[in-house]
Amino acid sequence: MRVLIRGAVAEIVLSRPERRNALDVTAGVALAEAVEEVRGRDDVRAVIVRGEGAAFCAGGDVKAMSAGAHEGRGEPVLRQIAGVVHTAIVGLTRLPKPVIASVHGQAYGAGFSLALACDMVVASHDATFCQAFIKLAATPDSGSTYFLPRVVGRQVASELIMLGDPVSAERAYQLGMVNRVVPRRELDGQVRDLAERLARGPAQAYARAKQLIAASAHAGLEQQLENERISLGECARTEDFLEGVDAFVNKRVAVFGATR
Numbered sequence: 001m002r003v004l005i006r007g008a009v010a011e012i013v014l015s016r017p018e019r020r021n022a023l024d025v026t027a028g029v030a031l032a033e034a035v036e037e038v039r040g041r042d043d044v045r046a047v048i049v050r051g052e053g054a055a056f057c058a059g060g061d062v063k064a065m066s067a068g069a070h071e072g073r074g075e076p077v078l079r080q081i082a083g084v085v086h087t088a089i090v091g092l093t094r095l096p097k098p099v100i101a102s103v104h105g106q107a108y109g110a111g112f113s114l115a116l117a118c119d120m121v122v123a124s125h126d127a128t129f130c131q132a133f134i135k136l137a138a139t140p141d142s143g144s145t146y147f148l149p150r151v152v153g154r155q156v157a158s159e160l161i162m163l164g165d166p167v168s169a170e171r172a173y174q175l176g177m178v179n180r181v182v183p184r185r186e187l188d189g190q191v192r193d194l195a196e197r198l199a200r201g202p203a204q205a206y207a208r209a210k211q212l213i214a215a216s217a218h219a220g221l222e223q224q225l226e227n228e229r230i231s232l233g234e235c236a237r238t239e240d241f242l243e244g245v246d247a248f249v250n251k252r253v254a255v256f257g258a259t260r
Helices: 025-039 062-070 074-094 108-116 132-136 144-152 154-163 168-174 184-199 205-214 221-236 238-251
Strands: 001-004 010-014 047-053 099-103 106-108 120-124 127-131 179-181
Touching: 001 025, 010 184, 025 047, 025 074, 025 184, 047 108, 047 184, 062 074, 062 144, 074 108, 099 108, 099 144, 099 184, 106 108, 108 127, 108 144, 120 184, 132 154, 144 154, 168 179, 179 184, 205 221, 205 238
Parallel strands: 010 047, 047 099, 099 120, 106 127, 120 179
Antiparallel strands: 001 010
């Protein structure tokens, strides 16, 4: 796992290309640590998650699972891998900064879940998404049963999970799982441009918007309206809000940068 910082954008790079960036315990711990690293950096205002080599992430490391199962330790091994990856998934969803998944090649199993945990997904035309768990006679982990029904609905989620068929980038876009589909050669540049645009935006408004979107999954209408009212008031206390309204009134481009 590598963390690259370029300006106000951090890249969390899954770096097991020889294993198509499959996640074992070590990689899961490293991913969680990378998320915490970018959380603690005030200079980072947007985050990209991408994979090195031929794939975004092929999911959990099946070789590690197989070895554990043949040693009679299948249950503790799977739970240990899932546990550390789940820590990373929770960290990503709670990261108070916009997170973009840059997906090429395979996004299978936990890799599919990892993409869904990000705020936006940009995929290349060669990307494929697959809920591959059922092919191992296993159930989904890393948040698939949480994120997927909320994105595509119960019936489509059930089909993807129970059949385990690969889904093309175009189909993923049609289902609402992907924000943009771009040529492979343009993926890095387009993701970078999007991240830099977000990095120039109002950081605290993004953080509060993420909180509101997360809360909407469980709140009733009245509670969510109250959440919005409170959040709006908090935004009004920031320097970014003053800059935003002043720029709007004076018909100029806002320059954001406040962190409080």
